[in-house]
Each structure stands twice: as structure tokens, then as C-alpha cells.
Amino acid sequence: RRRPLWMTKGSKLTKRERQRRRNIRLHKMLQPKNALMILNELVKSATFTVAELPAPVDGCLYEASVVIDDIEMQGLGRNKHAAKSAAAEAALRHIVKYKKPANGQESMEVTEIPWQHLASFALYKLFNSWGEDEPKTPKSLPPNAEEINPITLLNQMQPTAQYEEIGKSGNPPNVLFTMKCMASGENFIGTGSSKKAAKKMSAYAACHKLYGIQYPS
Template sequence: LYEAGSARRKLFKKTPKPQQLSKLATVLKPYSSGLALHNVLSPAMPEITVAKQRDLEFKAEIVVNATRYEAVGQNKKIAKANVSEMVLRDLCLQHLSAQGDEEQQLDEVEPNSYEALLMTNVASFAVHKLLEEWNASLLAVNWQPTISSPSADGIKIRSQLPPNPTSYVPTSLLVFMVPQVKFENDGETILGSTDQKIYKARARVDGQCFFGTGSSKKLARMAAAQDACKTLFGVEY
């Protein structure tokens, strides 16, 4: 098997570079972190559980090789992607740290081995992540937001959402869309015998009030902004 693997590698090295690149292009397809991890761990891919947190975020959990991984995100999809990336990172770093002499190990990797599967999918995820960054940069350069005419109260509201609006924190998105939005503290309450304070906040937009609560003033404002973004712009976190 080793001799056969060496023969294949020598044949690949002798192949003209355009053909080598063509072969690599068929292998290195952009994969999200979730898909790449599924490819590596399949068919025994553990389930990723997602639970909503009190601070308006979602927490994703997965257990791989007796290690529990946790990551948060502003929605379920982002939380799952983040925890999948954490697992991929650890699997890759553990594999690299277990290597001895780099040249010797590269010669010993078989095309259909776990090492080849892992590194190919890590590379595919790296391509996916790079393309996402490039696309975000292009959208940021080419995107020109439009501002609607001022309302009767002189409030200017943007009529076009930015690319991927849920990647913004609700308060940041609301301020971006409505630069003149006003946040106000609306008091606090005490929960039973726990002495835990629950803060209230409101966001005023063009005569409308949106309310939110949270364990801190910041989270209360975020909840109010989330309500405003959903009502005014249809953005759901």
C-alpha cells in the first residue's frame, strides 16, 4: 500500500501544473464548517443541540471525542457554524501536533486516510471562509444605502437593509437604519426573593415605541431594538 501511495504521489508530481490545479479544484470545493465537519465525522456525526440564551443569543453544543464544545451566535445557524468551526480547528491542530517530521508524515498520508479526509475538508472550509470575506468586502464597497424622505417629525429612515442584516447586533442595526433613534431607560423590577433586577428600555422611532427587558440596561435596549427591527424592517433574530 505504501509503495502504491508513493507511486501515485510521484505520478502527481510529474503531472503538468495546469492538470494538478484542475485536480485540486475538483477536490477543494467550498464547504461550510458544518458540512466539512459532517464529512469528517460521518457516519457517526454527533448531534448539535441549540438552546436560546437569556441575552438574546443562541448557544450550540456538541460532544466530540469526549470533549464538549460550546459556541454562541445571534441565531441558530450562526451558533451551529461557530461550534462546528471550533471542532474542526481542534481536530486539525491535534492532528498537526501529533505529526513528527513534516516531510516524513506527508509521504505517509494515504489518499483515502482519515488525515487526508480531515485536511481536505479543512482546506475546503478555508476556501469557503475566504470567499465569504471577499463577498462581504465587495458588498461593502458596492452597496450604497438609500435614505427615505424625512417623516413629519424629521426622522430619516434608511429604506435598504445592509447585506446580511442579522450579522449586526440589533442595537447597531437599528442605529444604522434610523440614526436618530432614541433609547430610554424605563425602570426596573425585582424578581421575587432572588433580588435579581430586570431592566426595562424603550426605543422611540418616528413616534412609535418599542419595548424590551433584560438582566442589564444594555440587554434591555438590545431587546427593544430587536422588536423595532422586526416590526419596521422584518428582520428576525
């Protein structure tokens, strides 16, 4: 009776089959997970404190904190979940960079670093970033757009808008600043007696050109 092929001496898996099995193992081991999920797996007792900011900071309304190794990690976000995620990511950085093993050695052994967890978080970040360059539905102007500070309005409509000082002329107190606003692939110039005023005028020019806003004179 002929023996099955897998029992034949010297039989080997093909390269394609080995690759397939390796991919299956990796797929089971590495699942995309956000910072909160990873931190909860690494630090079972992690407790977050979330507070509303007295004033927005870069568009963020909430601040979250979590204590790891007696060190408080903080994060900001537009909502409570985003703030907790930012704090959790800061905690992960601390665990990888600074956490010492329990035996008190000065450096962490390679096996101590949670590579599988980090890989899962890296996959999560990668998949999330893939949608950032996709075209987004244009936002609708608020009904009172002409009453809103042009810098504030442009920040709402064009979060990626950037400003740059490109000129300064005159002597104090008669100094004239020139600022450039870059939005929607175009440049808008504004001048003023201060950087703030010049920035506002460049945002004004952008809002007028991009959205047809007529500000009261």
C-alpha cells in the first residue's frame, strides 16, 4: 500500500503553503486595536480622569489624564473619548520608552517590550491614516458667517490652513506686517500694524475668495 504524501520521508511544505500558514497565524495574533484597548490589556488598573477645559486649546474641549508608574499622562481631545485616547497613547509611549522591569534592572529586555500590542496599535494607526487624504464633503457655512472672526471661521472650514509671516517694513511705531494664509492650495495676503491684524486680513481675503463672504466695512 502506498504511503500518503505527507508521510513520505523528506516531504516539505511548499513555500506558498508556508507563507499562507504564516499569514493565518499573524492575522490571529495582530488585530488593529486603539490605544485605550492596548493600555487596558497592559495595565489592568488604568483609571482615567476627564475634565472640560475652561477654554478651547487648538480646538480641543476636554483634557484626560491617567497615572502610570506614579506619573500622570495627559491628552487633549474634541470630545471625552478623543481626550482619553490621547492620554492612553501618551501612556503607551511611556511604557515603551521609560518603564523598567520589575527586577529593577536599568534597561528593559527586548522580551519585556509588548511588541505584539505595539504592532496592533500601529496597524490601527495605519488603517486610520488611509482615509485622511480622501476627498471630504465640503462643510456648510454657518448662517452668521459674516459676523464670525475670519480666523475662527477659516479654522472651522479649513482646519489645515496655515499662516506665515512674509514681510515687515517700517520703523516703530509705524511697522507694517505682511502675512500669508495658505488654504485650498491658494495663497492669500494680508497686511496690518501687528502680526495679529495681518493674519486676520489674510484670513479675511481667504474667506472672501473661497466662500464669497462680504464682511461689513
